[in-house]
Amino acid sequence: MASLKLTDIEKAYGVTKVLKNINLEIEQGEFIVFVGPSGCGKSTLLRMIAGLESITGGDLQIDGQRMNEVPPSKRGIAMVFQTYALYPHMTVYDNMAFGMKIAKASKEEIHERVSKAADILQLTPFLERLPKALSGGQRQRVAIGRAIVRDPKVFLFDEPLSNLDAALRVATRIEIAQLNESMPDTTMIYVTHDQVEAMTLADRIVVLSTRGIIEQCGAPMELYENPKNVFVARFIGSPAMNVYDCKVMETGEKTRVAFEEGGHSFTVNVPSTPDQKGKPAKFGVRPEDLRLCEDGDEPLYKCEVRIVEKLGEVTLLYLEPPHEGEEALIAKIPGTHDFKRGEMVTLTADDEKRHLFNEEEISFRWIGKE
Amino acid sequence: MEQLASALGTVIVGVLACVAYFYGSNWLLDRVFPANAASAEKGIKNLQIAHAVRPWLFLGPALLTLGLYLVYPALDSVRLSFYNSDSTQFVGLDNYVWLWFDDGFRQSMFNNMLWLIFVPAMSTFFGLVIAALTDRIWWGNIAKSLIFMPMAISFIGASIIWKFVYEYRGEGSAQIGILNAIVEALGGDPQAWITIPFWNNFFLMIILVWIQTGFAMVILSAALRGIPEETIEAATIDGANGVQIFFLIMVPQIWKTIAVVWTTITITVLKVFDIVFAMTNGQWDTQVLANYMYDWMFRGGGDFGRGATIAVIIMLLVVPIMIWNIRSATRDSKGH
Ligand SMILES: Nc1ncnc2c1ncn2[C@@H]1O[C@H](COP(=O)(O)OP(=O)(O)OP(=O)(O)O)[C@@H](O)[C@H]1O
Ligand SMILES: [Mg+2]
Numbered sequence: 001m002a003s004l005k006l007t008d009i010e011k012a013y014g015v016t017k018v019l020k021n022i023n024l025e026i027e028q029g030e031f032i033v034f035v036g037p038s039g040c041g042k043s044t045l046l047r048m049i050a051g052l053e054s055i056t057g058g059d060l061q062i063d064g065q066r067m068n069e070v071p072p073s074k075r076g077i078a079m080v081f082q083t084y085a086l087y088p089h090m091t092v093y094d095n096m097a098f099g100m101k102i103a104k105a106s107k108e109e110i111h112e113r114v115s116k117a118a119d120i121l122q123l124t125p126f127l128e129r130l131p132k133a134l135s136g137g138q139r140q141r142v143a144i145g146r147a148i149v150r151d152p153k154v155f156l157f158d159e160p161l162s163n164l165d166a167a168l169r170v171a172t173r174i175e176i177a178q179l180n181e182s183m184p185d186t187t188m189i190y191v192t193h194d195q196v197e198a199m200t201l202a203d204r205i206v207v208l209s210t211r212g213i214i215e216q217c218g219a220p221m222e223l224y225e226n227p228k229n230v231f232v233a234r235f236i237g238s239p240a241m242n243v244y245d246c247k248v249m250e251t252g253e254k255t256r257v258a259f260e261e262g263g264h265s266f267t268v269n270v271p272s273t274p275d276q277k278g279k280p281a282k283f284g285v286r287p288e289d290l291r292l293c294e295d296g297d298e299p300l301y302k303c304e305v306r307i308v309e310k311l312g313e314v315t316l317l318y319l320e321p322p323h324e325g326e327e328a329l330i331a332k333i334p335g336t337h338d339f340k341r342g343e344m345v346t347l348t349a350d351d352e353k354r355h356l357f358n359e360e361e362i363s364f365r366w367i368g369k370e
Numbered sequence: 371m372e373q374l375a376s377a378l379g380t381v382i383v384g385v386l387a388c389v390a391y392f393y394g395s396n397w398l399l400d401r402v403f404p405a406n407a408a409s410a411e412k413g414i415k416n417l418q419i420a421h422a423v424r425p426w427l428f429l430g431p432a433l434l435t436l437g438l439y440l441v442y443p444a445l446d447s448v449r450l451s452f453y454n455s456d457s458t459q460f461v462g463l464d465n466y467v468w469l470w471f472d473d474g475f476r477q478s479m480f481n482n483m484l485w486l487i488f489v490p491a492m493s494t495f496f497g498l499v500i501a502a503l504t505d506r507i508w509w510g511n512i513a514k515s516l517i518f519m520p521m522a523i524s525f526i527g528a529s530i531i532w533k534f535v536y537e538y539r540g541e542g543s544a545q546i547g548i549l550n551a552i553v554e555a556l557g558g559d560p561q562a563w564i565t566i567p568f569w570n571n572f573f574l575m576i577i578l579v580w581i582q583t584g585f586a587m588v589i590l591s592a593a594l595r596g597i598p599e600e601t602i603e604a605a606t607i608d609g610a611n612g613v614q615i616f617f618l619i620m621v622p623q624i625w626k627t628i629a630v631v632w633t634t635i636t637i638t639v640l641k642v643f644d645i646v647f648a649m650t651n652g653q654w655d656t657q658v659l660a661n662y663m664y665d666w667m668f669r670g671g672g673d674f675g676r677g678a679t680i681a682v683i684i685m686l687l688v689v690p691i692m693i694w695n696i697r698s699a700t701r702d703s704k705g706h
Contacts, residue, residue, distance in 0.1 A: 052603050073609030085600030089622040098618075099608035150608070 002063055002076065002153030002187045003028050004049070010057030011044055011212075018044055019212045022058065029184050033198045034191045035235070036208035036215075042191045043158050045208070049189065050079050050156050062154065073099075078147035079156040082163060084139045086131040086146075092118075093127040096146045117148040120182070121175075137168040144179070155183075157190040161197065173197055195238060199224075207232050230361040233284055239330045241355070243284040244322045248276050255356060255364065257283055259301075259322035266300050269351040270364040281364075284355035287316070290331040293346040300354075302346040303329065308339045315339065319347075388431075395427050444685065450678035457674050465679040475680070477655060478662040484571050485578075485642060485658065490635040492579045494628060497586025501594055502616060504587075514591065518584035525581070525644035532577045533649060538562035567655040574656060577645050582638065586631045593627040594620065626698060633695040640688050659684050 009022035019041045026032050034042040047053040049060060051072035060067045067075050086095050093114055094101075100110045118124045121141045131139055140160060147155060160176070161169045177200070180188055192198055198205050199220045207215045207223065209231050216228040220236075227233035227241075234240040249265045250256035251272040258265035268283065285300070293299045306328060307318035315337045319329040331347055339345070356364045403416035403423075454461050469475050500517060504510030520528060537547030538560060545551055550560035564570045597620055605619045621628070643660035650656045652665065659680060667677025 050607060052606065072607045077607065079604070079607050081600045081604065083598065083600050085598065085604040087601055087605070087619060087623075089625070098605070098610075102609045102614060146604075146608075 002185070004154065004187065004189075005061040005064075006049075006058065007061070008058035009045070009048065009055060009060060011041065011048060011053070012056045017212060019048075019208075020057075021213055024206065024214065024217065026187060026189070028187055031180050031188045031190065031201055031203045033202035033205045034189065034208060035193060035195070035198045035205055037210055037235075038193065040208045040210045041212050042193075042208055046079075046156050046158055046189060046191050049075075049154070050077055051075055052079075076153035077156055078150040078152035078154075079158065080140075080143045080147050080160045082159040084131070084143045084163075086139055086142055088131055091128050091130060092123060092134070092142050092145075095131065095142055096149045099146070099150050113149050113151070114145075117145040120148065120179070121145045136164050137172060140164065140172060141175070144176070148179075153187065155186055155188040157188070157192075159191055159193070161192070161194070169194075173200065177201055195236065199236075205236075207235055226363070226365060227355070228363055228366045230282060230284065230357050233355060233357075233363070237286055237288075239287050239316075239332070241284045241286045242290075242327075242329050243282050243357070244326060244329075246281055246283040246322075248272065248279050248281050251277050257281060257356065259283070264299070264302070266298055266354075267351070268354045268356045268364075270356050272356075272364060276358070280359055282357040282361060284357060285349050285353065287330040287332040289349045289353035290347045291333065291349065293348040297348045299346045300348045301329070302344060305339050305341060305343045305345060308341070310336055312336065317345070319345070391431065392428065396424070399423060399427060447678045447681045447685070450674050451682045453675050455673040455675050461675065465675045468676065469679055469683070474657060474662055474665075478657045478659045481571055481656060481658050482640065482642075485575055485639045486636060488572065488575050489578050489582065489639045489642075490632045492575075493582035493586045493635050494590075494632050496579065496583045497588075497631065498590050498621070498628065500583065501587045501591035502620070505591065505594060514587060517587055520581045521584040523581070525578075526648050528577055528581055529645050529648035532580075536563040536573060536649075564650055564656075565654045570650065570654055570656055574645055574649055577649075578639065578642060582635050586635065589631050590624065590627060593624040597623050630695060630699055633691050636691055637688055637695070640684060640691075659687075 004024070004026040006022050006024040006026075009019065009024075010017060011019040022045065034045060036042050044053055048055050051067070051070065055068045062075060062077075087098065090098065096114045096117060097110045100113065105113075114127075115124070118127055121144060123138070123141055123145055126134060126138060126142075131142065134142065140163075143160070157176070161172055164172060173196075176190075180186075180201070190197070190201060202220050204218060205220055205223055206217045209215045215235075216223060216232045223232060223236050227236060230243055234243060244259060246257045246259050247261055248255060249258050251274050253271050254267045255270055255272040255276075256265050256267050290300075301322070303320040303322075305317055305319055309316040309318075313334070315333045315335065317331040317333065317339060319331060321327060321329050358364060358367065399420050403420045405413050405417045405420070407413040407416050450457055451465055452460060452462060454464075500513070504513050507513075523531070534546070535548050537545070538550060539545055539547075545554055545560050547560075547563075549563060554560055563573050601619055601623070602615055605615045610618060641660055642658055643664065646652060646656055646658050646661045647664065652658070652661045663677050663680035663684065666673050666680060
């Protein structure tokens, strides 16, 4: 039993509000990932849930109980820190047992729980060692073990893998995924700015922006396929989505847009209202959704190749943008191709892979919803 | 004015003499062993010799002064301790035997032990507590500066300040000591504090605690800041309260620093002299080793043999702590 409810949560340092209007409901057993650019307040939000940071506005409920003023140790949470935060003067065993010793649990019970956690994390051979005699990955496992021993209702992770090297990161990520599976009732909240971690681990991703608000919250694929606004569209996916200014030419069930007034126009499979005709908008398409135009396809865009990067399984094309001064258009074409600099290519994308955002950068698919 | 001028003159002459020595000796060395000698072989050889000699040339004055003012007196003290009062006759271990049965020495040793336990413990304890508490309040830095200030006062100066604190005036006249003023205000009888045997030791120790707390506080405060904040947060989540965090998480992490602070103060305490000298001069059972040494060495005609013997004992007590202290300090700075 551990559902969380955040209502109008707000965090202010003095007069600067770093987080505002945070509304979020998390169900028991869910794996939630907070992502967002550096400094957007992911850690702050997590620490507010943990009780390490005061909540300056709104309500935090765990299992229907208001937790704003409850001390961290009484919230039923455990936290894994980016820097591991192991007690350097205690052995691995004592590190994991500390919380239970403070709670005056019996020796047998402590021993049982610590042994079990050590077993799950393959830490048994290291129990008598000090943290400084462990590798980074082992230290992080001890930190996770310490959290497991607390038997929390909610697990909090703050970028737990960012201090590990690439290979270890993958291995530990998989371990965390397994841990999550073996504890189906435990809610987990995980902060990262690694997209792969977010996409692979999350049941739902919460995207925060530097404005200090939740931009979108949903399943990873939903965010990828149907982003609510330009920020989310460009934040999820790598390389980021190509987004360019355009004009609405025709409205209706489908919308017809063009990069230039009177220039080549194409359709986007989103409905629009007549009042939007002639208005500026933003057209978006993911690099991996672009392909070379073949017979029968509606051409999207014809332009000059500027840079070619062959990566083996894909070829990245950096192309001339629709307007002077805009970022290069990137296309990710599967396989190896021999494009030349200066060559003209015609690109297209499937109907439902084309995105359109209005002047406020809201996706047409989302206008009027919610 | 005249003093100032002569002091300034001495400084200038001293600095110039140093410059002249280093520059001159270096020049001379290059002259005697020129690198551009007749044959290339000779030149290389000269270069090697000059290379070997140069460090000694530059270190020479410092080594000489150190030897003259530190090593020689230490060795000579040991020698003197085997001679009679005017150093004319070898007496073997007589002085040490005398010391063993001497009441004054026993009392000094006992008092020194009291000092050794009380002063480092109290200074470190107060320093630690103050360092931990002042980290969290906005006026913490002001408080720290105030507490650190006694460090800048000489022991004699501090003793004079505290003499006024403990000052006692005979019956009938107004009490000017703050302690007696407080006691009177609370309805008690004024006391001649520093003449009350046994307890007067503690009144003297408080002076040193007052001075050394600042030192302990500054070092420990830096150490406390080095503790990763996350370990404290993790302990908070683990359910530890403030006192538990302090003793189970923070103190163990700075244990080495505490030990260094403790031993550094211990060494100061072993050598304590000025405070006792200025406050009681060892009367009313407050004698300590250093003052006792001074007594025998210079008072009542002076007994160099016995004085030196006490000096040797102090040295023997200090050296092991010093070695331990230096070892752990260098080990710490290497970051193990
Ligand atoms: N004590 C503080 N006083 C004022 N501002 C603060 C304080 N702590 C954090 N902030 C601000 O709050 C914002 C959010 O910080 P936070 O650490 O939550 O970011 P983050 O999303 O975790 O970033 P990162 O990905 O780099 O870890 C930042 O802009 C930071 O400058
Ligand atoms: Mg962070």
